Amino acid sequence: MxxxxxxxxxxxxxxxxxxxxxxxxxxxxxxxxxxxxxxxxxxxxxxxxxxxxxxxxxxxxxxxxxxxxxxxxxxxxxxxxxxxxxxxxxxxxxxxxxxxxxxxxxxxxxxxxxxxxxxxxxxxxxxxxxxxxxxxxFPLKGAAEPAPACMSSATRNVWMDQEGEKEEVEEKEVVAAKDSPHVQESFRPGGTNICTRAREMTPETEAPQEKRAKRGAEDGEQEEGEIIDSSDEEDRN
Known part of the structure; x- marks a missing residue:
């Protein structure tokens, strides 16, 4: 999963x-x-x-x-x-x-x-x-990208809801408490492969050379219309 x-x-x-x-x-x-x-x-x-x-x-x-x-x-x-x-x-x-x-x-x-x-x-x-x-x-998305690796850090992204208001979306591991069937944020279900897209190294801590190398690789894979990290845009300018 x-x-x-x-x-x-x-x-x-x-x-x-x-x-x-x-x-x-x-x-x-x-x-x-x-x-x-x-x-x-x-x-x-x-x-x-x-x-x-x-x-x-x-x-x-x-x-x-x-x-x-x-x-x-x-x-x-x-x-x-x-x-x-x-x-x-x-x-x-x-x-x-x-x-x-x-x-x-x-x-x-x-x-x-x-x-x-x-x-x-x-x-x-x-x-x-x-x-x-x-x-x-209902135009279809292009070929699926490789599944993201599971990491422990959390990131935030800004999205637009249907009313045009900004939604701050927090990405976290999907977890479930043993004593409760509700989805929680404290325990990872064993045997499942549910993850969020997060990075161990943030744009602020990455060396500029590494950021440029990574961006060059990602640019070749990015599908038109997909949102890219705003920090990469700033670095590019």
Whole structure:
């Protein structure tokens, strides 16, 4: 399980909403999950979604012609009229400029755990369920970058929320207390590979030669539209 989780300050709504659990004995997440159905202008939040469920299993409760909840089915009737192969599920790629939004396309047949592997999340997964005629409105991110190494330090990044306000995102190791199923920040779940992107050496402590060498290597890998460290921009100028 190679997921990068980033946490907002506790005063933010998304942080308050997050009800994600981690079951230590089973090494399994019960996610707080938000599903957005753009073509019906509707969204749902679901608690305690096991990470071993496939996306089809999750969506069945919402848009299956007979097995979904009748009230929910009525709200999503535009989706119910189409088979699953006319749908795609997208996850927003975090860490990009506002004018260069990209998405990951997820696999309906795979589990939530498999789909989230190698991805970056802010607090919890937000999935977009999209009908075929609108797939073009969700441009895909390029080839996946190598997974970041787990490190003990923490970094902060500034992001923009949907209202245009700055969000200060703190990256930390994802941990779970043995006595509580809630995701905490004090104990690393053994046997899992969940980490945050952090650096052992900060831009302030790196030697200039090392910074230039590292930046030269990173520039060749960076995808257009991705946000780079502001300290590197200053050094470049």
């Amino acid at each position: 190679n997921i990068t989780l980033r946490f907002l300050p506790v005063t933010f709504t998304k942080s308050k909403e997050n009800s994600t659990f981690f079951i230590q004995k089973e090494k399994r997440f019960l996610w707080h999950l938000k599903l957005i159905f753009p073509q019906s202008n509707t969204e749902f939040s679901k608690k305690s979604v096991s990470d071993d469920q496939s996306l089809i299993q999750i969506l069945t409760a919402y848009i299956h012609p007979t097995e979904s909840d009748p009230v929910t089915r009525q709200k999503l009737k535009m989706y119910v009229n189409y088979p699953f192969n006319h749908l795609k599920v997208f996850l927003k790629a975090e860490g990009r400029k506002a004018n260069s939004v990209r998405y990951h396309e997820l696999d309906l047949e795979k589990s939530l755990r498999e789909n989230l592997s190698g991805k970056t999340l802010i607090e919890y997964p937000v999935l977009y369920v999209v009908l075929r005629d609108y797939w073009k409105d």
